[in-house]
Structure formats: structure tokens, C-alpha cells
Amino acid sequence: MDGYTPGEQPQAGKFIKLNTNENPYPPSPAVAAAITRAAESGLQRYPDPLATAFRLRAGEVLGVDPDWILCGNGSDDILTILTRSLVGEGQWLRFPSPSYLLYQTLADLQGARAEQVSFSADWRLTESFYRGHDALRLVLVPNPNSPSGTVVDTDAILELAQRVDCPVLVDEAYVDFAEASCLHLVRQDARIMVCRTLSKSYGLAGLRFGFLVAQPVMIEALRKVKDSYNCDALSIAGATAAIDDQAWFTDNRRKILTTRAHLADELRRLGYQVADSSANFVWCYRHDLSLEQIYRRLKEQRVLIRYMNYVGWGEGLRISVGTDEQISVCLQLLADAASD
Ligand SMILES: *Cc1c(COP(=O)(O)O)cnc(C)c1O
Numbered sequence: 001m002d003g004y005t006p007g008e009q010p011q012a013g014k015f016i017k018l019n020t021n022e023n024p025y026p027p028s029p030a031v032a033a034a035i036t037r038a039a040e041s042g043l044q045r046y047p048d049p050l051a052t053a054f055r056l057r058a059g060e061v062l063g064v065d066p067d068w069i070l071c072g073n074g075s076d077d078i079l080t081i082l083t084r085s086l087v088g089e090g091q092w093l094r095f096p097s098p099s100y101l102l103y104q105t106l107a108d109l110q111g112a113r114a115e116q117v118s119f120s121a122d123w124r125l126t127e128s129f130y131r132g133h134d135a136l137r138l139v140l141v142p143n144p145n146s147p148s149g150t151v152v153d154t155d156a157i158l159e160l161a162q163r164v165d166c167p168v169l170v171d172e173a174y175v176d177f178a179e180a181s182c183l184h185l186v187r188q189d190a191r192i193m194v195c196r197t198l199s200k201s202y203g204l205a206g207l208r209f210g211f212l213v214a215q216p217v218m219i220e221a222l223r224k225v226k227d228s229y230n231c232d233a234l235s236i237a238g239a240t241a242a243i244d245d246q247a248w249f250t251d252n253r254r255k256i257l258t259t260r261a262h263l264a265d266e267l268r269r270l271g272y273q274v275a276d277s278s279a280n281f282v283w284c285y286r287h288d289l290s291l292e293q294i295y296r297r298l299k300e301q302r303v304l305i306r307y308m309n310y311v312g313w314g315e316g317l318r319i320s321v322g323t324d325e326q327i328s329v330c331l332q333l334l335a336d337a338a339s340d
Contacts, residue, residue, distance in 0.1 A: 004105040007306055016329055018320040019304040021146070021174070021281050023203035025252050025323070028245035031204070031238045038237035047233040050223075054231075054240045058211065061243055062183065067216045070223065071239075073230050075173060075197035075210030079106055079140075082193075082212070085225045086167055087112040087137045094164075095140040096125060098147060098310040100171065103140050112137075118313065123150035123275065125160065132164040139164050142171040144178050147308055147318040149277030157182050161191040167218070170194045174279035176201035176253060177260070183213060190215045200280055201253060202242045209239035256280050260321045266331050267319075270338050285316035294337045303330050 007020035051071035059066040072078040079102065087093045089111035095103045097116040107114035115136070117129045123145065139160065144151050161168045170182040172194050185192045197210035209231065212222070231239075242249075264282050267274045272284040285291060295307035295317060303326075309315040319330065 001108040002105070004102050008304060010304070014302060016303045016322065016326045018281075018322050018326065018330060019306045019318075020205075021200055021279070021318075021320045022205045023200060023252065023256070023280070024321070024326060025203055025255070027203040027207075027238075027242055028248040030241040030245045030248075031207075034237040034241035035234050038233050043233060045233075047229055047231065047236055049228050051231045051236045051239075054209075054211070054236055054243070057240050058243050061246065062213070064183070064186075064213055065216075068186070068213050068219060070212040070214070070219045070226070071231050071236070072195075072210045072212065072226070073232075073235070074199060074208040075171070075195045075212075076102060077208075077226075077230055078195045078210050078212045079103070079169075079171070080109075081222055081226045081230075082138060082167075082169060083107070083110055083112070085222055090135070092133070092136045093138050093140070094129070094136060095142075096129060096145070098308070098313050099140075099142050099145055119145075119148075123148050123152075125152055125156055130160055130163045132166065136164060136166050138166060139168045140171060141168065142173065143182065144174040144277070144279040146174065146279065146281070147306070147316065148275045148283045149174070149279040149281055150275050150283075151178055151180070151278045154180055154182050154185060157192065158185055158189060161185075161189050166191065168192050173197045173200055174281075176249075177256065177280045178278035186213050186215065190218070193218065198239050198242055202239075202249060203252065204238065204242055207235050207238050209235045256321050259324055259327055262324070263319065263321060263327050263331070267334070270331075270335055281318050281320045283316050283318050285314065289338065291315050291317055294334065297337055298330070298333050301333055303333055305330065 055066035055069040083106040087110050092113045093107045094115040096119050104114050175181045193214035195212045199205040264274050267284045272286050274284045306318040
């Protein structure tokens, strides 16, 4: 099998890093304080297997009962737990394409069959995405989607769950940058689950913390499959402090949304086609220039963006929303590349 290849993570050198949708701003200072406190008390003990401190605080913030939450070592861990629990060898896992490349790897690991259904040209789910069959065990819908940043509306998700009649996971890794969430649908339809991560909107990609919201029967079943101590004591402390600091979160989100609007406008002015983004990145393309060359040229000048080429779909550039300064450097290089 082919493994999953994460976006480049240069560990040294001064890159402006706009390739893996990390937050350009550091997390709340309360995070480091909480981690220090946790490190100074009790690391000789195993952590709470259920990360209850986090579930209590997150439950209050999101208006969800803590028994409806399962925590993971990043939301990638949640995705692994779900596929291990629900999709057996030879069974089917469905997801749209182009979307998150990890889904295919998770299917491969299970010996499961991946059903990639193309989005429509305007990034909607097509009729065949809604059709159920007996061997279909799990449907994954990243919403907002990556690489496009686009959303499908919540009514479509509800209709999808009813028609496929199997568990549907809405991967809301980027939902904090969007207008609407599917969280309320979890109560309405037991087949619908939502996963979130602290990696993007809370600036904690390095900490590794994500969570699932699903009905308690499902959560109880999934607990049997996860590693007992899948979240360590430091990440539980840090994640709890992060979700507790909503003022920091709101301020940070506001800055990113402002910069996103500027980035999209300027890309259009430079002649790019730009998808309407509800995430902390922008997907753009053009046919008159080689996008791969543009990616390489920016990399030589120490600005990393993501070049993607999807079979049967086409290519594009995915640019994460950085600080205003980072985005203005990036835009200048893109303008230079377009005028040569
Ligand atoms: C980033 C991302 C994740 C995973 O995030 P974690 O860092 O593992 O929490 C999940 N789904 C999508 C679509 C993502 O882009």
C-alpha cells in the first residue's frame, strides 16, 4: 500500500509556512501555563483515559453532554478509531473527492474498499454520493472541505444520513472558520457524528488533540477500540485550557477571517479562480501558467504553499491563511510569477 504523506514540515530554516493550514498565531498563553502545572504534578501516574476535564469544559462551551464526547490524539486518531470500529475487510468506506488524502490510507489499512465520489464542479455532493448499499459502513464528509474550503449545507448532510442509512462522520476540522456546523444534527439523527480538532482554530497542531461528538451508545462502543491512554496528561491539560480561553479564540478567528478575505480578493485580482472559502485556507487555480512551477518558485524563495494535482479533477494551489505580513510576501511573489 501507499502510506499517507503529510505536507512538508521543514524543521529548520526560515520558511513562511502556508502549506498545512496551521494557525499563524500561537495558542492562548493559558495553554503553556496549564501544561507546566500538569508537568509539575503527577506525570508518574497514567492520565485520565477519558480526558474528563476536557469533556466537561468542551461540553459547556459547545452545549453538549460530556458523555457525547470522545477525545483523541488529534482528530486523525478519531478517524482511525472510527474506521477500525466500523469498516471491516472488504467493506466500503465512502468519501468525496478531491478531499482529505488520509481517508484513502485509513481504508487501505482496514483492507476496506474506498469509494471516492467526485464533487460536482461547484463542490456539491452528487446524486451517487447519496445512494446507500449493504456493504457501505461509513461515509466521511469533510465540511468545510480540504482542499477547496467549500461547504455543503447541513440539510444535505441530514438527507445523506437518511439515504445511506449508515454512520456518517462530518469532519469539522475547519468549521470554526465557517458559518454553520452540523453539531446540532448529532442529536437529531443517531447516524450523524461530528469530529473537531484543536490543531487549526486553536493553534495547537503540535499538541495533538481532537474529539468526536456522537450519541452515547456510539461513544461507548468506540471506547472499546481506542488505546486506553490515547491522550496524554499534558495534552489534556493544554487542550482544556485552550477551549476555556474563548476570548483568545474569537480574536484569533476574527484576524484570520479578515486576512482570508484579503487573500481571496487579491488572488482574483491577479487572475486566479478562487473557490469561496469557509476555512483557514484558500484554493485557487489558473490555466495560463504552470502552477507547479509557481509552487517551486515560491519554495525557492522560502514561501511554502501546497500544490495539488488530483487525477481526473485537475490541479490547484492551496494557500493557508497566515498573518497579514506573511500573506503580503506570498502575494508579492505570486504577482511577480504572473508578470514574468
Ligand atoms: C487537519 C485535518 C485533520 C486532522 O487534524 P489533527 O491535527 O489530526 O487533529 C482532519 N481532517 C481534516 C480534513 C484536516 O484537514
